[in-house]
Amino acid sequence: MSTLSHTADHAHHGDQNHDHPPFLAHHFDTPEQQYASSKLGMWVFLGTELLMFGGLFCAYAVYRHNHPEVFEYAHTYLNKWWGAINTVILLVSSFTMAWAVRCSQLGHRTGLCVLLALTLLGGAGFMGIKAIEYSDKWKHHLFPGRANLFNREYTGDHKPDEHHAHGDHPSPAAPAAAAAHATGDNHATGDGHAAAPADPHAGSASHAVLPPASASAAPARALNPVVFVDPHAGASDAAKIVPTSNGPAGLAQGTSPKRGHLTFADLATRDQVRVNTFFSIYFIMTGLHGLHVLVGMGLIAWVLIKSAAGIFGPTYYTPVDLVGLYWHLVDLIWIFLFPLLYLIH
Amino acid sequence: MSAISTPGQLDLTGTPHAPGSNYLNHTRGFLSWALTLDHKRIGLMYMVFVLSAFFLGGIFAMLLRTELIARGPTLMATKTEAWNLYNHMFSLHGAVMVFLFIIPAVPAILGNFVLPMQLGAKDVAFPRLNLLSFYIYVLGGLFFVYVLLSGVIYAYTGYQMPGGFGLDTGWTFYTPYSSSKSMSGVIPATFGAFILGFSSILTGVNFLASIHTLRPKNMGWFDMPLFLWGLYATSVIQILATPVLAITLLLLIVERWIGVGIFDPNLGGDPVLFQHFFWFYSHPAVYIMILPAMGVISEIIATFSRRHIFGYTFIAYSSLAIALLGFLVWGHHMFTSGQSALANVLFSLITFSVAIPSAIKVFNWVTTMYKGSIHLETPMLYAIGFIWMFSIGGLTGLFLAALSVDIHFQDTYFVVAHFHYVMVGSMLFAFIGGMNYWFPKMFGKMYNEKVAMFAAILLFIGFNLTFFIQFVAGAHGAPRRYAEVPVQFVSHHFWSTIGAYVMGVSLLIILLNWLAALWNGRPAPANPWGSNTLEWQTPSPPPHDNFPTSPVVTDPYDMDRWRFVSDEEGWVLTDEAKAAIAAGTAKVGKAH
Numbered sequence: 042m043s044t045l046s047h048t049a050d051h052a053h054h055g056d057q058n059h060d061h062p063p064f065l066a067h068h069f070d071t072p073e074q075q076y077a078s079s080k081l082g083m084w085v086f087l088g089t090e091l092l093m094f095g096g097l098f099c100a101y102a103v104y105r106h107n108h109p110e111v112f113e114y115a116h117t118y119l120n121k122w123w124g125a126i127n128t129v130i131l132l133v134s135s136f137t138m139a140w141a142v143r144c145s146q147l148g149h150r151t152g153l154c155v156l157l158a159l160t161l162l163g164g165a166g167f168m169g170i171k172a173i174e175y176s177d178k179w180k181h182h183l184f185p186g187r188a189n190l191f192n193r194e195y196t197g198d199h200k201p202d203e204h205h206a207h208g209d210h211p212s213p214a215a216p217a218a219a220a221a222h223a224t225g226d227n228h229a230t231g232d233g234h235a236a237a238p239a240d241p242h243a244g245s246a247s248h249a250v251l252p253p254a255s256a257s258a259a260p261a262r263a264l265n266p267v268v269f270v271d272p273h274a275g276a277s278d279a280a281k282i283v284p285t286s287n288g289p290a291g292l293a294q295g296t297s298p299k300r301g302h303l304t305f306a307d308l309a310t311r312d313q314v315r316v317n318t319f320f321s322i323y324f325i326m327t328g329l330h331g332l333h334v335l336v337g338m339g340l341i342a343w344v345l346i347k348s349a350a351g352i353f354g355p356t357y358y359t360p361v362d363l364v365g366l367y368w369h370l371v372d373l374i375w376i377f378l379f380p381l382l383y384l385i386h
Numbered sequence: 387m388s389a390i391s392t393p394g395q396l397d398l399t400g401t402p403h404a405p406g407s408n409y410l411n412h413t414r415g416f417l418s419w420a421l422t423l424d425h426k427r428i429g430l431m432y433m434v435f436v437l438s439a440f441f442l443g444g445i446f447a448m449l450l451r452t453e454l455i456a457r458g459p460t461l462m463a464t465k466t467e468a469w470n471l472y473n474h475m476f477s478l479h480g481a482v483m484v485f486l487f488i489i490p491a492v493p494a495i496l497g498n499f500v501l502p503m504q505l506g507a508k509d510v511a512f513p514r515l516n517l518l519s520f521y522i523y524v525l526g527g528l529f530f531v532y533v534l535l536s537g538v539i540y541a542y543t544g545y546q547m548p549g550g551f552g553l554d555t556g557w558t559f560y561t562p563y564s565s566s567k568s569m570s571g572v573i574p575a576t577f578g579a580f581i582l583g584f585s586s587i588l589t590g591v592n593f594l595a596s597i598h599t600l601r602p603k604n605m606g607w608f609d610m611p612l613f614l615w616g617l618y619a620t621s622v623i624q625i626l627a628t629p630v631l632a633i634t635l636l637l638l639i640v641e642r643w644i645g646v647g648i649f650d651p652n653l654g655g656d657p658v659l660f661q662h663f664f665w666f667y668s669h670p671a672v673y674i675m676i677l678p679a680m681g682v683i684s685e686i687i688a689t690f691s692r693r694h695i696f697g698y699t700f701i702a703y704s705s706l707a708i709a710l711l712g713f714l715v716w717g718h719h720m721f722t723s724g725q726s727a728l729a730n731v732l733f734s735l736i737t738f739s740v741a742i743p744s745a746i747k748v749f750n751w752v753t754t755m756y757k758g759s760i761h762l763e764t765p766m767l768y769a770i771g772f773i774w775m776f777s778i779g780g781l782t783g784l785f786l787a788a789l790s791v792d793i794h795f796q797d798t799y800f801v802v803a804h805f806h807y808v809m810v811g812s813m814l815f816a817f818i819g820g821m822n823y824w825f826p827k828m829f830g831k832m833y834n835e836k837v838a839m840f841a842a843i844l845l846f847i848g849f850n851l852t853f854f855i856q857f858v859a860g861a862h863g864a865p866r867r868y869a870e871v872p873v874q875f876v877s878h879h880f881w882s883t884i885g886a887y888v889m890g891v892s893l894l895i896i897l898l899n900w901l902a903a904l905w906n907g908r909p910a911p912a913n914p915w916g917s918n919t920l921e922w923q924t925p926s927p928p929p930h931d932n933f934p935t936s937p938v939v940t941d942p943y944d945m946d947r948w949r950f951v952s953d954e955e956g957w958v959l960t961d962e963a964k965a966a967i968a969a970g971t972a973k974v975g976k977a978h
Contacts, residue, residue, distance in 0.1 A: 067931075068508035068600070078511040078599040085591045089629040096633035096663060100648055103659055186644025187653070315654040321646035325637070 064357045076359050083363040087370045090333070094374055097326050101381060104318055111312045114303040115191075115319035116385040118183060120174060124383040127170050128375065134163025135372040138341075142365045145358035150351055153361070157345040160368065164338040171331050178320070185324035189317035323382055330378055333371045340364045408830065412930040423513035424930065428520050429498035430828065435524060436495055437897075439486035442534075444890065446479035451852075451886035454879045457871050472869035473554035474537055474570065478530075480557030481575060485582050486527055488809055489671060492678035493589055493624075494523070496820045497617050499828060501593060503921035504611050506602050506939060508931050511595040519588035522581055529578025533571040549574040556867065558668070561649040561660040565641040572642055576635040583628045583635075586674070590624030593617050604939050611919045611942040612701050616681020619705040623670045623677070623712060631667030634660065658723050665716035673712040675809055676776075677705055679816030680747055683769050686823055687751045689917040690766035691758030694943040697750040704743035711740045718787055722796045730789055737787035744780050748773060763915070764838040768819025771846045772812055779807030782857065797867070799878075800860025803853045811849055818845070818896060825900065826914045830927040831907030832955075837899045844892035851885030911956025916948040922957075938972045 062072060069075040105112045141156035182190040305313065344364050347353065353361055409426045412418075419427055453461045453472055462471035498516065502509050510516050537552025539545055550571040555564040564572045597618050601610070638660065640646050647653030649660040680701075688695040695701065717725055717733030725733075751773055760766065782804040786792050795801060819842075826832055856864075859878035871879045913922040921928070923937040940947065947963040950956075959967075966972040 066509075066513070068502075068510075068513070074599055078595050081598055082512060082515075082591050082595040085594055085625055086587075089587050089591070089625050091629075092626060093629035093633045096630045096637075099663075100637065100659065103656065104648075107656075108654075184644075186640065186646045315647070318647040318654050321640075321648065325640060325646065329636075 062356065064352075064359075072356065079359050079363060080366075083366050087366060090370055090374075094326075094329070097322075097329065098377070098381075101322055101326065104322060108312050108315050108318070110303060110308050111315050111319055112385050114305065114308055114312075115316050116382060117303075118178070118181075118320075119323065119383050120177075121383040123170050123174050124379050127167050128379050130163050130166050130170070131372045131375050134160045134167070135369050137163065138365045138368045142358065142361050145348065145353040145361040146355060148354040150348065150353075153348045153353065154345060157341055157348060157361075161338055161341050161345065164334055164341065167334055168331065168338075171327065171334075175324075178324075183320050185321040185328075186317075189320055191313075191316035191320070326378055326382065330371070330374055333374070337364070337368050337371050340367060407929065408925065408927040409930045410829075410927055421517070423509070423517055425498050425502050425510050425513065425516060426828075426928065426932075428516050429495050431520055432490065432494040432498060432523070435527060436487055436491050439482055439527060439530075440491075443479055443483035443487055444893065446475050446482065448886060448890055450475050450479060451883040453869060454871055455883040456880065457873065457876055459869075462869060470554050470869075471541070473556075473867070474552040476867060477553040477556050477570075478534060478537075481553060481579070482530060483809075484557055484671070485579050486530060488675045488813055489582075489586060490523060490589075491817050492682060492813070492820065493593065493617060493620055493674075494520075494585075496682065496817070496824060497589075497593060497620075497678060500824060500921055501596060501614065501617055502600070503924065503928065503932050504614055504919050504942075505596065505600050505605070506920045506933065506937050507596070507600040508933075510592050511600055512592050515588050515592050519585040519592070522588065523585040526578045526580075526582035526585060529574050529581065533575045533578070536571050536574070547571075558664060559635075559638060559660075560664075561638065561641070561655070561657040562651055565638060565650045566645075566652065573639050576638055580632055580635040580639075583632045586624050587628045587632075590621035590628070594621040594625065597621075602939050608699060608702065609939065609941065610702075611681075612684035612695065612698065612705075613678070613681035613919075615702040615705045616678045616684070619709040620674050620677045622706075623674050623709050626713070627667045627670040627674075630663060631671075634663035634667065637663075658720065658725070661720050661723055662716065665719045666713075669716040669719065670709075670712045672805075672808065673708055675813045677708060679772070679813045679820075680705065682816045682820035682823070683751060683772050684747075685917065685919065686765045686769040686819055687754050688943045688945070689823075689915050690761045690763060690769070691755045692761065692916070692945045693754055693758040694941075694945065695750070696753040696756075697746070698943070700746050701750050704746045707743040708740060711736060711743070715740060718792070721789060721792045734787055734789050738784065741780060741784060744776075748777060748780075761915075762839075764833075764835060764842055765819045765823035765915070767839060767842040767846075768815045768822065771842070772815045772819065774846075775807050775811030775815065775849070778854075779804060779812055782807065794863075795860060797865060798860035799856040799864040799866050802866045803856035803860055806853045806856075811853065815845075815849075818842075821900075823915065824921075825903070826910030827921060827926050827928070829904055829907075830910050830925075831903045832910050832914065833899050833903035833907055837895065841892045841895040841899060844895070845889060848885050848888030848890075848892055852882050852889060853885070855881050855885075908955075911954050913948065913957040914955070916945065916950060916957035918942055918944050918947055938967050940972050 065072055065075060069078070137156045137159040141153050141160060144150075144152040144156060178184070305316075308316070341364060344360050347360065409424055412424075419431065422428065422431075449461060450472070453459075453475070462475070498510070532547075532549075533553050536547040536549065539547060540551035546569075550569050550573070552570045553572070553575045554570040555568050555572055559572060559576055564576075597610070597614055601607075637646070637648050641649050641655070645653050647655045649655040649657055651657055684695060684701055715733055715737045717729055718737045721730055721734075751769075782800070786795055786801065786804060822833070822838060822842075855878050859875045859882075860866075862874070864872065864875045864878065910926040912925050914926075915922070918940065919942045920933075920937045920939070924933045947959055948957040949960050951958050963972070
């Protein structure tokens with residue numbers, strides 16, 4: 042409670058009298074009070090961030106509960122190794138961030154700058170890997186929303202050879218993915234990763250392209266077509282037949298190699314048409330998270346510039362501290378996203 | 387702590403400090419306002435925009451009521467499927483009123499202006515954030531302007547602007563209509579509401595941090611004026627609920643844009659999930675609207691009854707209880723949406739329980755008035771009107787909380803009347819009452835008391851005429867959101883429309899009275915009402931730094947410290963109070 046602040050002329054917030062440190066805003070009496078306010082405000086803001094993501098986690102829970110097999114099947118399209126590397130990167134960057142805060146408190150300017158730069162690098166690495174993952178999904182038409190390989194209406198408008206398989210995914214999907222080359226696409230053999238022989242009859246029978254089917258089933262699939270159950274389906278849908286090998290979907294369950302290796306054919310028909318929802322949820326959750334990483338990187342860059350100018354020290358390190366808190370939250374959300382999306386069993 | 391403790395020679399004679407600058411003339415020029423960090427100026431800027439939104443929403447209301455004045459088309463003749471003008475009108479009325487007026491009105495205008503001063507502080511905790519949330523509000527408002535313009539352009543030229551024209555989904559944006567069928571501007575409107583949400587969140591963060599850290603050392607939590615308790619509870623809801631709305635609207639936008647299949651049943655989505663998400667925010671939002679209004683009423687009732695507020699602690703805790711319970715009742719909007727019976731029963735029970743803290747407040751207000759020396763000045767008229775209408779609005783809420791009754795009342799005018807009694811009859815009355823209460827402090831001018839009282843009474847009559855009859859119509863099954871008037875409800879709707887016109891006239895009188903006061907109102911004394919909260923212990927209008935000398939924190943409802951001086955037409959500290967301050971023995975705190 043300072044009386045000095047009352048006598049000063051506070052024409053602008055930037056005004057300082059000689060007793061005020063330059064960073065102390067005129068409506069605070071002490072740096073401690075200002076720090077406490079800022080910190081509380083940041084924590085509360087982080088609470089709002091958690092609630093915003095909470096809505097998404099809630100949507101995730103609802104859909105995972107309603108369609109557990111969809112999640113178990115579709116998650117194999119995500120590369121868990123990239124996800125794991127990204128997890129490590131973010132954890133390490135959280136560590137460097139925490140260390141940077143300590144450096145700012147101790148007034149170690151060089152250490153602060155180096156550690157902030159490392160944190161920034163971590164963020165960039167994370168986004169780089171995310172870009173690789175996204176472009177891979179893009180390449181395979183695994184978009185969020187209607188435009189997805191698993192959306193019959195979408196794929197029906199495209200030539201089969203536009204969506205090849207996912208053999209380049211080092212994921213449990215590999216067996217199934219390899220079979221995807223047999224989706225009636227004779228060109229598939231040309232690109233070097235077709236595993237199953239293309240069925241010359243399938244090309245016309247299953248004009249629409251199809252999500253990967255079980256490898257063992259491939260040769261027989263044209264004989265036992267299963268039609269998507271769609272109340273809106275008209276006669277023209279004859280061309281959009283989903284092949285499956287072991288007869289109607291559902292019967293194929295017994296043939297799936299083992300748990301965790303569900304194939305598309307193993308899914309119930311009602312789940313087959315829902316697979317694209319997984320990718321929608323994946324893109325929205327990781328996309329919103331990625332946006333937060335980008336914002337965090339911007340904030341770290343801003344703090345880095347100020348640190349280089351030597352603004353922070355033992356008496357004033359609030360921005361470093363708060364940006365650190367934000368960065369830890371971004372990290373924390375990823376810690377939840379990674380297992381929920383990549384490590385489903 | 388900024389402004390307290392030095393027992394200054396507080397000399398509030400009641401006369402305005404004629405020479406010297408105040409926050410209005412402190413600096414000049416457009417930029418000195420546009421870039422100001424002063425909470426008082428930001429409050430006034432909010433006032434201009436929020437009142438403009440209110441005016442716009444009011445025009446929609448008048449058009450709606452005019453359409454319903456008689457059977458058959460009156461204003462909105464076209465009945466084509468693509469251009470459901472009436473649907474656009476009620477959607478825009480609801481969306482503009484809720485997102486642009488009711489939610490920000492009391493916190494952003496009155497809260498911004500009063501909160502730091504009631505804390506004896508110079509500003510809110512984060513002044514820059516405060517300005518940012520104002521501009522975010524304006525940006526969000528621009529999206530609604532775009533929606534409106536796109537509708538008008540389509541109506542006159544047939545040209546469809548990107549994003550669709552107008553808004554015809556209702557303010558609730560229910561899926562799947564909003565996500566796949568509607569041709570209206572759902573994306574711009576929801577994106578606008580998304581942006582407005584951030585304004586609300588940032589204001590909440592700011593107020594919460596201010597109340598936590600800017601309180602003077604000798605002002606404990608239970609020494610705060612109750613308006614601050616109302617704002618505190620509001621901030622908690624804004625912080626906890628609004629992010630969920632943000633993500634919901636974001637999901638709705640991507641649903642409509644690329645069809646992600648979260649809410650659209652055609653894509654495997656669950657439309658009821660949207661309702662859950664939406665009401666998880668929008669039901670607590672009802673308490674965002676009413677809690678600060680209750681805070682205003684607590685101030686007014688105590689001041690104009692010249693009595694210490696009764697049951698301070700109960701009023702404070704009931705604010706928090708309402709905020710907490712408000713989060714657990716959203717399901718009562720979906721009694722007929724296919725929720726499980728168990729969920730219905732639980733939501734019904736919790737909804738009933740919200741009545742308890744609400745009733746505690748009403749009881750305390752009435753008890754404060756009991757044996758008080760009641761001064762029927764304008765703000766008090768609004769406060770009494772509030773108690774009347776909040777009681778009706780609250781009690782009819784119990785009808786709707788009852789499962790079996792709600793099935794009959796769902797989507798009838800009974801619901802419309804119920805929430806208008808709470809949102810308009812209660813919140814709007816508290817807002818206008820609060821504006822009248824703090825107007826002298828804001829502008830240093832007194833409005834014409836007689837005109838203001840006349841308008842208050844007229845508004846009360848007009849409001850009850852408009853909406854009470856809707857309870858009757860709704861109980862007989864009058865469906866809401868219909869452009870046509872069913873034959874048995876012709877007279878109900880006729881009188882309701884007449885009431886709406888009366889309301890419109892009285893609101894115009896209120897506005898003109900304020901403008902006239904700005905023009906040539908009598909200079910306001912520092913304390914025109916004899917209230918003991920800190921914002922009255924500085925000149926009207928306050929100086930840039932809020933207080934020329936540090937005010938002394940005392941019990942905010944110790945009305946005996948002030949006496950009326952007819953020469954000054956204002957209240958001044960009693961000699962004993964001055965002596966106590968000089969001696970440093972002024973009774974600190976302990977409001978309860």
